Amino acid sequence: MPYVNVKITPENATPENKAKLISGVTNLLVDVLGKNPASTVVVIDVVETEDWGLGGLPVEEFRKKRSSA
Template identity: 55%
Template sequence: MPYINIKVTDEQVTLEQKRLLIEGVTELMVNVLQKNPATTHIVIDEVPLGNWGHNGKQYTGTKKH
């Protein structure tokens, strides 16, 4: 029984985007590992930007490319 946890920043991820993530990850598990979609669980956690960091820095809510 696979359990996949997806963490994203809380930047207005829509229900439709979440639905597509769940469908896509489930399909990936079926195609790559031959897992049963009925027993594959996907959880999406939305993390506030202030609780997210990268390269030793805390995100401040501004995007840098």
């Protein structure tokens, strides 16, 4: 019965990897809390990098700045 929302930027967000996230999160909730997998909902949001901010910057700029530091 849990609900899990995963927000990630698009790198490596293939259907295969999304399926791994869904099964991995569901198994974790079964193992740790004894939840019923049949009513465990996982929603993945792929967020464009211009919509993701870190350190006060869009994440692409944050990465450039950090790697050039």
